[in-house]
Amino acid sequence: MDDDRVSSDSVQQLIEQISCVNKAKMINHVGSVEEGTYEIYTCVEKIIKQDILGCEMTELEGKDLGNKEESTAPEEEVFGDVLWDAHDEQEQMEAFQQASSSACELGFEKYFERLNDLVAAPAPIPPLLVSGGPGSGKSLLLSKWIQLQQKHSPNTLILYHFVGRPMSTSSESALIIKRLTLKLMQHSWLVSPLTLDPAKLLEEFPRWLEKLSARHQGSIIIIIDSIDQIQQAEKHMKWLIDPLPVNVRVVVSVNVETCPQAWRLWPTLHLDPLNSKDVKALITAECNSANVKLTKEQEKKLERHCRSATTCNALYVTLLGKTIACAGSTGNTDETLQRCFQCQDTVSLYRLVLRSIQESLQSDKEKDLLREILCVIGASHNGVSESExxxxxxELSSAVLASLVHSLHKMCLLTYGCGLLKFQHLQAWEMVRLEYMEEGENVISAYRQKLVDYFTMQLSRDRVTWRSADELPWLFQQQGDKQKLHECLLNLFVSQNLYKRGHFAELLSYWQLVGKDKSSMAAEYFDSLKEYEKSCEGEESMICLADLYETLGRFLKDLGLLxxxxxxxxxxLEIRETALDPDHPRVAQSLHQLAGVYVQWKKFGNAEQLYKQALEISENAYGTEHPRVARELDALATLYQKQNKYEQAEQLRKKSFKIRQKAARRKGSLCGFALLRQRALQLEELTLGKDTPDNARTLNELGVLYYLQNNLETAELFLKRSLEMRERVLGPSHPDCAQSLNNLAALYNEKKHYDRAEELYEKALDIRRRALAPDHPCLAYTVKHLAVLYKKMGKLDKAVPLYELAVEIRQKSFGPKHPSVATALVNLAVLYCxxxxxxxxxxxxERALKIYEDSFGHMHPRVGETLKNLAVLSYEGGDFEKAAELYKRAMEIKEAETLLIGGKATSRHSSSGDTFSLKSALSPNIFLEPGQR
Known part of the structure; x- marks a missing residue:
């Protein structure tokens, strides 16, 4: 230190020492705090997924190819072809954990017996209704019973859903039914098309329940807590009235006051108020947790007070115990007891708790902040995070916020759900409305507007997070501002975020609210997308554009606009073929989605070919035993079944089933993947000596892993060690050395050390030219990336022979008339221009145009793009008449495409029409090569 300041040299030394120890992740960041925080978040997320949760990531899917600011939603989860939100699933897991936590065991044994009788009773049997007043302990009872069932009946499949606040995401009927259906599918190993149309989804659920329960060996119990909080519960939960399958039992809980009349005829288990013994046990447990001892006199007063139904309510007693425990630690128990005895129900006791917290605050400013925090949380859709x-x-400091949240959480006002602060109980929200919002909707509207302004500002900065997509459309809906809602929906990234997280029904309801039919939605999205495409430049924005086009296509498919x-x-598909590697898994994704449309359209020939192409890419990218391969096999099996090709379908389903079984077992053994790899490496070095081909391969794979985590410094260390070891063990001309050189070159390219990357790519190319066949994929890979690097560095003369070589390789691989050859010709032509x-x-x-026309037909967009390029060439050459003719043809194709999107023309592909190439342009995308097993 110099003059009590840390010198830059000492900081650099510390960074280098930490990097060398290789036990901490170093993030080199220069820029805004927000960007730095995002980098840390991304890094921690990847490490949690790979090292702790054991989620597999390959070199092809590990790199974030999109715009970071525009894709901060939680990673989408897909089962079959149905998107669902991992965030919603996490929310349910946390809700279950919170519901099952209590200071002591209440006398639930008699209720457990009744629930157990339901399971053992002969079918058919209607749902069991668990009723009670607000805060009577229904959620606690059900969560404790679920735990007992999981422990004592492991073969019983238990599906639960805890409904939160009315109008929150957890109370949306279509999302609940979709989640339950998908959970059933997962447990029955069935992958089958599922409609996303909300009305059809609710209508078809009884048939799904019958079908999937028949495949399950054992009982199925479905538990929905607070079902009466679901929006229009009686209308959307009609399946409860139908006879249930033989092995299915349903338990639902309701508040006595809000239970639909038709459900009151079901067998009912009513929760009584707590008896005096349980009241005393609960208060004593709360006091013991704070080391507070009540006197005999105080206990007698409490016993006399807790004799009515409302004062023996489980939540009331819990809150009473916590309040006394807090007062006991400060020495004013008697005074607090007198104040509590004036509160005859839970809401009034909550009011006392809030006022006690207010009194503990030091300034009016802090009291105002307390009010603002609670009101903003109440006005939100699903809660608010601390950072928000x-x-x-x-003016809110982190110290004040931490203190307030601690007090509010401790006293059961607030809780956390997936990182968001929300009310722990409906009575807490009711109390806040009475305390702070007596003027009614005007006050709530003002706080909603505050949230609108905040999330709108996020959008204006091009920050479309899952939070802004979650809150903003809903807030506009609540405010009745249809114009703003419409504008929000036309933000492509807001709609994409909602759709990719499986919130199709919510997105559709917003469009219906602004008065748009399906065709209008399609046309408006397409117009917005075309406008956005004009601003797209560079690889990242084109990949982002491809994602948006895919989202639009899938949305239209789900709307039935095939x-x-x-x-x-x-x-x-075209953008991905051009912007990514021809065999990139995202190309397979496009093929798969396109095939899905043709299946619904009953154009099975087109669909089969596309699925097979997607299967080939997936097998090449992931290996033959990856879940993505199983997905394509399932899709083909479903297709064959629709064509009555049952034998072929069954063979594919068996193959898929084995892959999924292996994947499920493997997932359980992948925890701590990176750490185990490092330990394995250390053991190998100790037992085998340091220089072995296997150790070199492991070092390479570790390098790839750290590269995927964006830890480039550590990745470089491992990749260098791998290269050095391979050169010593295998010789400097071995193909494995070329792999290490290639990976290091990709890393230096990422770091923008282009001269170093050029040198290594050239060495790798030299080795591969001598060691591999002239049409080998690895040779093509290095040729492609070195050519792109030369072009990026402005070394066009050096790039020409490599682009020419790329044409030769593709001709040898696919034949001279394959579309991928045409794309390579176009790339070379662009370079010459x-x-x-x-x-x-x-x-x-001209040669590329001929191939495209022969392969795709005369009206394909690829033909139009090539005609436009030829028009420019003719114009520059002075042949204006020819240029005009070519440009006119190009525009006719463009107009036909626009009409097609607008729904005014049929598809350019008939059931016997053109097929698609999955091979195309040279890729500027750079990713590392894993070791070969």
Whole structure:
């Protein structure tokens, strides 16, 4: 230290020492705090998924290819072809844990017996209704019983859903039914198309329940807590009235006051108020947790007070115990007891708790902040995070916030759900409304507007997070501002975020609210997307554009607009083929989605070919035993079944089933993947000596893993060690050395050390040219990336022979008339144009045009793009008449595409029409190569 300041040299030394020890992740960041926080978040998320949860990530899917600011939603989860939100699932897990926590065991044994009788009773049997007043302990009872069932009946499949506040995401009927259906599918190993139309989803659930329960060996128990809080519960839960399958039992809980009349005829288990013994045990447990001892006199007063139904309510008694425990620690128990005895129900006791917290605050400013925090949380859709509160209220310090949240959480006002602060019980929210919002809707509207302004500001900064997509449309809906809601929906990233997290029904309801039918939605999305496409430049924005086109296509497919869904999915495929590696898994994703449209359209020939192409790419990218491969096998099996090809379908289903079984077992053994790899490496070095091909391969794989975690410094250390060991053990000309050189080159390219990357790519190319066949994929890979690097560095003369070699390799691999050859020709032609060599470019464009027309037909977008390029060449060459003719043809194709998206034309592909190539352009995308087993 110099003059009590840390010198930059000492900081650098510390960073280097930490990096060398390799036990901590170093993030090099220069920029805003928000960007730095995002980098840390991304890094921690990847480490948790790979090292702790054991989620597999490959080199192809591990890199974030999209715009970070625009894709901060939780990673989408897919089962079959149905998107669902991992965040919603996590919320349910946390809700279950919170519901099951209590200071002491209450006398639930008699209720457990009744619930057990339900399971043992002969079918058919209607749902069992668990009723009681608000806060009577229904959630606690059900969660404790679930735990007992899981322990004593492991073969019983238990599906639960805890409904939160009315109008929250957890209370949306379509999401609940979709979640239950998908959980059933997972447990029955069945992958089958599932409608996302909310009305059909609710209508078809009884048939799904019958079908899936028949495949399950054992009982199925479905538990829905606070079912009466579901929006229009009686209308949307009609399946409860139908006879249930033989092995299915249903338990639902309701508040006595809000239970639908038709359900009151079901067998009912009513929760009585707590008896005096349980009241005393609960208060004593709360006091003991704070080391507070009540006197005999105080205990007698409590016993006399807790004799009515409301004062023996489980939540009331819990809150009473916590209040006394807090007072006892400060020495004013008697005074607090007198104040508590004036509160005859839970809401009034909550009011006392809030006022006690207010009195403990040191200034009016802190009291105002307390009010603001509670009111903003109440006005939100699903809660508010601490960081959002800090941004909403700049005067709120982290110390004050931490103190307030601690007090509110301790006294059962607030709780956490997936990182968001929300009310722990409905009575707490009711109390806040009475305390702070007596003027009614005007006050709530003002706080909603505060949230609207905050999340709108996020959008204006191009920050579309899952939070802004979650809150903003809902807030506009509550405010009745249809114009703003409409504008929000036309933000492509807001709609994409909602859709990719499986909130299709919510998205559809917003569009219906602004008065748009399906065709209008399609047209408006397409117009917005075309406008966005004009601003797309560079690889990242094009990949992002492809994702948006795919989202639009899938949304239109789910709306049943099949003819309109083809074009955006086709466009997504074309962009990915051009911007990514021809065998990239995202290309397989596009093929898969396009095939799904043709299946619904009953154009099975087209669909089969696309599924097979997607299967081939997935097998090459992931290996033959990956869940993505199982997904394509299931899709093909479903297709064959629709064509009555039952034998072929059954063979594929068996193959898929084995893959999924292995994957499920493997997932359980992948925990701590990176750490185990490092330990394995240390053991191998001790037992085998340091220099072995296996150790070199492990070092390479560790390098790839750290590269995927964006830990480039550590990745470089491992990749260098791998290269050095391979050169010593295998010799410097071995193909494995080329792999290490290639990976290091990709890493230096990522770090923008282009000269170093160039040198290593050239060495790798030299080795692979001598060691591999002229059409080997690894040779093509290095040729492609070195060519792109030369072009990026402005070394166009050096790039030309490599682009020419790429054409030769593709001709040898696929034949001279394959579309991927045409794309390679176009890439070479573009390069010649950049070098002002239009004469050399012209025949290449003409040859590419012929291949595209023969492969795709005369009206394909790829044909239109090539015609446009030829028009420019002709114009520059002075042949204006030819240029005009070519440009006119190009525009006719463009107009036809626009009409197609708008729903005014049929698809360009008939059931016997053109097929698609999955091979295309040279990829500027760079990713590392894993070791070969």
């Amino acid at each position: 509160l800090m941004e909403l209220f700049p 003819s309109q869904a083809v074009a955006p999915l086709q466009r997504s 950049q070098m002002k060599k239009q004469t050399e470019a012209l025949p290449l464009y």
